[in-house]
Amino acid sequence: MTTYRTVKAIAARAQHTLLQDAAGAAALVIMLVVGLHLPGLV
Numbered sequence: 001m002t003t004y005r006t007v008k009a010i011a012a013r014a015q016h017t018l019l020q021d022a023a024g025a026a027a028l029v030i031m032l033v034v035g036l037h038l039p040g041l042v
Contacts, residue, residue, distance in 0.1 A: 011018065 014021075
């Protein structure tokens with residue numbers, strides 16, 4: 001339960017930046033996928 005409480009407390013403190021963090025993580029995933037597909041396009 002301690003880990004759950006810690007994660008919950010962190011999420012509560014950083015609630016206003018969670019959307020930005022999620023958008024950044026999604027952008028990184030998209031760049032990774034595009035980068036991996038680039039050699040196949042040439």
